[in-house]
Amino acid sequence: MIIDINMHHLPxxxxxxxxxxxGFLSTAPRSFGEIARLETLDSGKRHMILEKPxxxxxxxxxxxxxxxxxxxxAMDDAGVDKAILRVPVWQEWLRLDTCKIxxxxxxxxxxxxxxxxxANAVLPPWGGKENLxxxxxxxxxxxxxxxxxxxxxxxxxxxxxxxxxxxxxxNEMSVPVIVHHTPLPVYWQSIYEYTNLRRELGRxxxxxxxxxxxxxxxxxxxxxxLKMIHTMFGGNWFANYHLLTPHxxxxxEALVRLNTSEAERISSYLENNIFFDMTHPASWGKAEVxxxxxxxxxxxxxxxxxxxxxxxxxxxxxxxxxxLDITETERELIMHKNACRLFGLDI
Numbered sequence: 001m002i003i004d005i006n007m008h009h010l011p012x013x014x015x016x017x018x019x020x021x022x023g024f025l026s027t028a029p030r031s032f033g034e035i036a037r038l039e040t041l042d043s044g045k046r047h048m049i050l051e052k053p054x055x056x057x058x059x060x061x062x063x064x065x066x067x068x069x070x071x072x073x074a075m076d077d078a079g080v081d082k083a084i085l086r087v088p089v090w091q092e093w094l095r096l097d098t099c100k101i102x103x104x105x106x107x108x109x110x111x112x113x114x115x116x117x118x119a120n121a122v123l124p125p126w127g128g129k130e131n132l133x134x135x136x137x138x139x140x141x142x143x144x145x146x147x148x149x150x151x152x153x154x155x156x157x158x159x160x161x162x163x164x165x166x167x168x169x170x171n172e173m174s175v176p177v178i179v180h181h182t183p184l185p186v187y188w189q190s191i192y193e194y195t196n197l198r199r200e201l202g203r204x205x206x207x208x209x210x211x212x213x214x215x216x217x218x219x220x221x222x223x224x225x226l227k228m229i230h231t232m233f234g235g236n237w238f239a240n241y242h243l244l245t246p247h248x249x250x251x252x253e254a255l256v257r258l259n260t261s262e263a264e265r266i267s268s269y270l271e272n273n274i275f276f277d278m279t280h281p282a283s284w285g286k287a288e289v290x291x292x293x294x295x296x297x298x299x300x301x302x303x304x305x306x307x308x309x310x311x312x313x314x315x316x317x318x319x320x321x322x323x324l325d326i327t328e329t330e331r332e333l334i335m336h337k338n339a340c341r342l343f344g345l346d347i
Contacts, residue, residue, distance in 0.1 A: 001336040001347065002080045002318060005178075006231065006277050006304025007071060009085035009119065011105040015046045015063040023098030024048070024090060032154070034093075050089075050183065056192050058183035058199060059089055065308040068109050072116065074307055078315035081336075084145065084343065085109065085119040086178055088309070092150040096131060099123045103134070107142040118343065120148040120178050127165025139175065145343040146176040151210035151230070155186050158210060159217035171223035176342045178277070179230045181207050200283075208235025211274065212244065215266050220273045227342055229275040229302060233284070237276065238292040270300075275342065277304040278334070280313035282320035290324055298330035302338045 011020050028036035028050060035051040041062070050059035064070065075083060085106050087094070094102065099122050106119035121138030124131050138144040147170065149158060156162055158179070170177060184191075184198065185206040191197040211234040220226060230237075245263040276296055281289050281303070293301060303321060305314035321334060340347055 001082075001332075002078075003303065003336045003339040003345070003347075004075070004080050004083040004305050004307065004314065005229070005302045005339050005343075006279060007083040007085050007117075007307050008066070008088040008309065009102075009106050009109070010061060010066040010087065010090075011102055012067055012109070013105075014061075014066070015048075020098070020101055023095065023101065027090075027093040027095060027098065029093060029154075052184060052188070053192060056198060058202075068112055068117075070308065071109075072113065074311060074314050075116065078305075078318050080305075080314060080318065082116055082118065082339075082345070082347065083307075084339070085117060086148045086180060087122045088306075089150070089180065089182055091122045091148055091180070092153055092182055094122065094124070096124055096134060100134060103138050103142060103144070107138075107144070110143070118143075118145045118345065120144060120146045122148055125149055125153065125163055125166045127169070131166070132169060135169065139173070145345065146178055148178040148180055150182050151179050151206055152182060152186060157186075157213045159213045159219050164222075167219070167223050167226065171225045174225045174227075176227045176229065179207075179210065179228050181231045181279075185209055203232050204235045206235065207232045208237065208240060211235060211237055212240075215269050215274070216262065218265075220269045224272070226273055227275065228273060229277055229342065231277045231279045231304070233276050233278065233292050233296075233301075234274065237274075238295040241270070241295060270296075275300045275302060275338070277302055278317070278321075279304050280306045280310065280317055282313065282316040286320075286324065289320075290326065293324070293326055293330060293334070298326065298333045299338060301334050302342070303335050 014020050025036045028034040033053050035054050037049050039047045041047050045063040048061040049057055051057050102122055110117045110119050121144045123134045181203040184202040191202055207230050211230050245266050246258050246260050248260040305317045307314045
């Protein structure tokens with residue numbers, strides 16, 4: 001059994017329904033330097049581009065890539081049995097009316113998939129009764145298995161007071177939370193000029209910042225039932241874990257420069273509240289992924305392809321995980337058992 005927890009979803013009629021298209025294009029905050037625009041490719045397909053700053057592309061969506069048929073064909077080619085849908089990045093801005101359209105379309109895709117697709121709910125994260133009514137509708141009427149958040153909204157990461165009303169509800173309902181990266185961190189000016197820094201390192205910096213703030217803020221003391229699954233291995237968290245939780249020196253030091261009292265508390269949050277989406281694992285390298293599994297534990301890592309950003313990421317990802325020097329028990333946890341446990345999938 002293989003479950004891909006990171007399959008991207010956009011409404012199938014995004015490029016042909018002017019109301020839906022406007023719901024996406026008009027919400028990108030141009031006043032903060034986010035430029036959303038359309039082009040037509042040589043093939044005749046429409047192409048949505050998101051730039052920040054102007055002239056530097058961060059996101060690209062091509063007409064036809066998000067159809068049910070494209071999803072099921074790619075799954076069949078890669079040997080993926082089930083997948084969980086999420087909206088890529090746009091959830092940072094979408095209004096409630098557009099979120100409802102997105103959720104309805106995702107539910108219809110799941111119904112038409114013959115049980116192969118599940119979905120996460122997307123809605124504004126600010127609390128408020130109308131937003132929470134949509135959460136309830138998604139979970140109880142549309143059968144969604146989790147919710148998704150961006151790792152930051154504007155300049156606010158999820159440890160900010162603004163998100164507490166929503167997190168309180170998610171905590172009480174014990175709903176699993178996908179924390180998807182945004183294209184760039186809040187402070188992005190030093191990395192935008194070079195494509196790979198902008199389109200890969202930017203996401204890693206953003207996730208590492210988001211996860212670090214969640215851990216060090218103590219938010220899981222207030223919301224102990226939250227299960228948050230971060231993309232991009234939480235921004236390489238496996239490489240940062242011990243560095244950011246240093247132990248007390250065995251020598252008498254002239255000055256204590258680091259907080260050495262956090263290790264036990266942070267470890268408990270990582271054990272109980274934090275999980276990691278591999279996010280196209282073949283891109284990382286064998287040594288790095290095996291290190292992540294060793295440091296974080298296979299019970300905290302889930303397979304995700306980011307299909308269809310790059311079509312090959314799904315099939316290459318499956319082959320890559322099968323090539324890792326890990327136990328079959330670890331492979332089963334990563335490829336399906338963790339997803340079944342966290343999302344309550346009866347498979």
